[in-house]
Amino acid sequence: DTGVSQNPRHKITKRGQNVTFRCDPISEHNRLYWYRQTLGQGPEFLTYFQNEAQLEKSRLLSDRFSAERPKGSFSTLEIQRTEQGDSAMYLCASSPAGGGRSGEAFFGQGTRLTVV
């Protein structure tokens, strides 16, 4: 397994457009997390899935954001009507069932979004 994979690596979009990012977790991991990281800051938690169920959402996840994990495997994060403030690195991580407590979450390299 090559680890957590995120696509695309970079995305430039015009303000007002919709964008969708994809995350492929490590195959046997049933937990998947999305984070946002802005320059000079640490990652901020957005949402978390266990299998296909979205169990937690941060207040940072406005109505323009939606995340899905339809078959409990890959996940997508969609941002509608993008704003310049959405420019950030979007990180995905996965962990096995016991990984949340032990901290063994594996991160992808992220998708860098630039809204112009």
Add this chain to the structure above:
Amino acid sequence: GDSVTQMEGPVTLSEEAFLTINCTYTATGYPSLFWYVQYPGEGLQLLLKATKADDKGSNKGFEATYRKETTSFHLEKGSVQVSDSAVYFCALGALGRRFGAGTRLTVKP
């Protein structure tokens, strides 16, 4: 709510120098504590962890001790190498963990 305060950077050291990166936290209960590292061009990697008070996490020569009385989890290494140049993040909590802002370390030969 839970939060992490991390020593501001950047930190520049010479090879073989002693490293300390301070991390303090505010949390209810006794969360697990973590240090993550991000090398240039790579994703975040778990460096070490401690799940209860007085635990010491260690990996690759780095150490951090969970201090409940001072709510701290400072990262230390006795002798840094150029290859340790990276951004280091302190974090707490399990699933939706809170991260510090990160400290960039540059080690010069």
